[in-house]
Amino acid sequence: MPQILFPTPPRQTLFAIFALALGFTLSAASEYHDRTTLDGNIANDDLPNYLIVGAGGGGLQMALFLEQANLSYRILEKEDSAGYFWTRFPRFGELISVNKWTRNATQQWRFDWHSLLQAPISMRNITDEYFPQGRDWHQYMAEVVELAHFNVEYGVTVTSISSTRPCVTTLTGTTHCSRQRVFVGTGLREKPEPALRAMGGIPYSQMTKALAYHKRLCILGNGNSAFEVAQNTFGVADRISVIGKHAYRLSSVTRYTGDVRVKFLQSVENYYGKLLDSVVFVPEVVDMENKEFQSLLTTTAWLEQLQCERFVIATGFQSTVPGKHFDSRFPPTNEWYADVDNSNVHYLGWLMHERDFQRGAGGFLSGYRYLVRNLFHHVHEADHGVPYPHHEQLTVEQVVEKAIARIQTADDLIILQDGVVIRDVIVLPDGSEVSDNPLYEYHEGVTYHFHEEQFGHRRLVHLFFAWGDSRSADKVFDSHHHFSDSNGLVNGFLHPVVEVQTADGPLQRHVVEDLFMEWRRPGFGSAIEKVIRNALMGNLQEFKAPTKLKYERSALNSDSAIPFQRQDRNEPNMSVTLEHMSALKQAVETGYSPEALDKLRRITPRRLPHLISFAGEGESQAQCNPHDVKCDTT
Secondary structure, eight states, X not given: OOEEEOOOOHHHHHHHHHHHHHHHHHHHHHHHHHHHHHOTTBOOSOOOSEEEEOOSHHHHHHHHHHHHTTOOEEEEESSSSTTGGGGTOSTTSBOSSOBOOOSOGGGHHHHBOSOOTTXXXXXXXXXXXXXXXXXXXXXXXXXXXXXXXXXXXXXXXXXXXXXXXXXXXXXXXXXXXXXXXXXXXXXXXXXXXXXXXXXXXXXXXXXXXXHHTTSEEEEEOOSHHHHHHHHHHTTTSSEEEEEESSOOOBHHHHOOXXXXXXXXXXXXXXXXXXXXXXXXXXXXXXXXXXXXXXXXXXHHHHHHHTTOSEEEEOOOEEEOOTTOOOSSSSOOBOGGGBBSSOTTEEEOGGGGGGGGTTTSSTTSHHHHHHHHHHHHHHHHHHHHOOXXXXXXXXXXXXXXXXXHHHHHHOSHHHHSGGGSSOEEEEEOOOTTOOOSSOOEEEEEEEOGGGGHHHHTTOOEEEEEEEOOSEESHHHHTOSOOEEEETTEEEESSOEEEEEEEETTEEEEEEOOOOTTSOOOSTTHHHHHHHHHHHHHHTOOTTOBOOOOOEEOOSSSSSXXXXXXXXXXXXXXXXXXXXXXXXXXXXXXHTTSOHHHHHHHHHHHHHHOTTOOOSTTHHHHHTTSOTTOSSOOOO
C-alpha cells in the first residue's frame, strides 16, 4: 500500500513535536515577553502564533487553514468589515470573475472563482448570478468570518511592519507581535494620480452615470476599469473616448484573467459602427528619464484635441503594503513570498502575483487560494514539523491512475494555467536504485520553484495545463483546434502537458485537448496513460523541447488595425500651452507638492476650456448611485 503523508490531527501534532519545539517555544516566548515588559506600547503578553494584516480574500484564506490546524492567530483589519474593498469596487458593481454551477461536482472549483477553500459556505450560498456583484462577495466574506468564528480586530490601521521581528505598528502607536510570522494581505488601492486629480479628473471610484450625462466623456486607461466605465456610460454620454497607453488586451486572446473582458467591449463595437465612440491608442513614452512628465503632457494634448468635457481617471490600481514604498508593481520577495528584509513576513493574495502576472490567476482569489494553501503547508512544516502533504511509495500503476484522476478533476492546475507557479511533480527513484518494481513520490499542485532544494538533483516529471503556443485574435474562433506536424501535437485550447526534467533541459509532450475539459471519453485515458508511462520509463522519443510562446498581447493582429480617432483642430494658444507645461513639470519635480498642484488647478481651465472640473458639483454628484442617470444631491 502507498504511504500517504498528510497532516496529523492537531492534538497528535502537539504531542509529537512537543519535545523538539519546547526549547525554541520557551525561548521565543521569553524573548517577546521581555520586549512586552520593556516596551509599554506592545499590545499584550498573550502572543498568537501568527498575525494576519488584512481581512480580504488572502487573509481569510490563511485564517481558515490556521483555524482548522488549531494554530493561534489574530487578524488586524483597518475597516469595519471583512472584504471591505468590494463595497467600493468594481464601481458599477458587477465582478469579472465567474460563479458558475456544474453538475460535475468533481470540477466545481474550476468554475467557482469566489469561494474560499475549506470555508463553511460557498459563494453560491449567497447568489447564483454568473457575474456576482461586489457587495455579494463582501457579504460572503462577512458570513464566512461569522460562521468560522475568526479572531478579527476591526478598525486597526497598521502603519508599518518590523524589518527584524514578526511585529507590526498601528496608527495609534501600538505594537502587535506574534510568536512566529506575519502574513500581509493588504491588496490594492486606487492609483492616486495627483496631477490628473488637480486638472479636474474624476477618480474611477467616484464615477457615476450622472457625471457623464450628455457630456463628451474621456476615459484614461485601457484595462477593465476603463472599459467598465465606458460600458456603463455610453448610453447617456454625448461621446466617449477611451485613451490608453497601449492597445487594449482581450482576455479571450491573451488567456489572462486580468485583461479586458469581452462583456465590456460595446464601446469598441460602437467605434467600428461609427456611433460616435472612439478608442485611442497613445504609444507609451520612451523617454524613461522624463516618462511621468511626458505622459501627463501627452494626456493633456489628447484631452484638448478631443474637447473632453469630463474625464475619468481609470488608470488602475497599485499594490499597497503598510510602511513600504517600492517602484515595482509588486513588493520584492524571496521564496515562499517572504519579504526581502524580514523572512518572517509573507505576502498573501494579490501580493503573490508577481511570478505569474499577465499569465496565470495568481492575483485573483480563484488562483491565490491555492498559493495560500501551499504557503500554509510550508509554514506548518517549518514551524510545527507537520510534513508537507504528498504521496509516497506509489507504483507505476498508481502514479498513472493518480495522474489521470488529476487531469480529470484538478482545479488548481486548470486555474493556475501554463504551469508558471503550480504543477504536479512526480519524483522518480534515484538512479542508483535498481528495482523491478520502482516506487515514486507524487506531489499534487505544489509551488514547484520553492521545492527545488528539496527535490535536489532527483529525476522529475511535471504535469500541468497549458494553452496553445499561438495567442492572437485570428486563433480565437479557429475551428481547426488541434493538429499534428513535424513538432508533434499542436493544441489551440487548454490541455495537459507532461514535462520531463533532463540534464539537457526540459522535454515536453502535449496531450490532445478535450473541448469538454473532462478527458473521460474513449481514447483520452489511453492517450494520457501512454504519455505518463513513457515519461516514467524514460521513453522520450516523442518528447520535444518547449517551443517559444508566440504571445501577441494586443487585441488585434497588427498596429495598423488598432482603432484611432484623429481630428483636425486649431493651433493651440502657445503661451497657455507653455504655461501649462511648466505647471505640469513643476508638479512632477516637486513630488506633487500642494503649491504645485494648486497652480496646476488654476491654469488647467485656460488650457482646457471645455473641461468641467470634478471639484464642486461633480463631487456632490459622485455621492449618487453610480447607475442613476440623474440624481438630486440636495
